Amino acid sequence: MASRNRLRQDVTKTLVEQFKDWGLPRDIDYKSYCSIVDRPVTGRAIQKSYYNWKTAVKSVELAAPAVFAPPPPAPKPDPLESLSKASVESDEDE
Numbered sequence: 001m002a003s004r005n006r007l008r009q010d011v012t013k014t015l016v017e018q019f020k021d022w023g024l025p026r027d028i029d030y031k032s033y034c035s036i037v038d039r040p041v042t043g044r045a046i047q048k049s050y051y052n053w054k055t056a057v058k059s060v061e062l063a064a065p066a067v068f069a070p071p072p073p074a075p076k077p078d079p080l081e082s083l084s085k086a087s088v089e090s091d092e093d094e
Contacts, residue, residue, distance in 0.1 A: 008049040008059070014041050015056060016064045026057060026068045 018024070018037050030053040034040045041056075050056040061068055 004049060007045065011041055011045050011049045011056060012059045012063050015060045016067060019060050019067045020064070026061065028057075029053065 018040075022036055024033065024036065028036075030043065030046070033053075046053055046056050050059065
């Protein structure tokens with residue numbers, strides 16, 4: 001029988017990989033997680049290592065903060081570029 005710390009590390013490693021691969025959100029419940037992931041961590045392993053699902057998800061957040069990081073913002077278009085395009089188009093029309 002694996003010790004609780006070893007089991008916890010294994011569960012966290014598996015969850016981090018699955019959250020990265022499947023792009024799962026932070027607020028997903030266990031039932032939805034089981035229906036999405038092909039080989040989910042068993043409820044028994046969650047119970048033995050973290051006692052509940054929310055604590056397991058929190059461990060994923062602490063182990064790999066990049067999993068739940070927001071995507072980088074899209075670059076804003078340059079307003080001067082649109083003005084220069086408009087002036088080039090008006091020159092062609094004349």
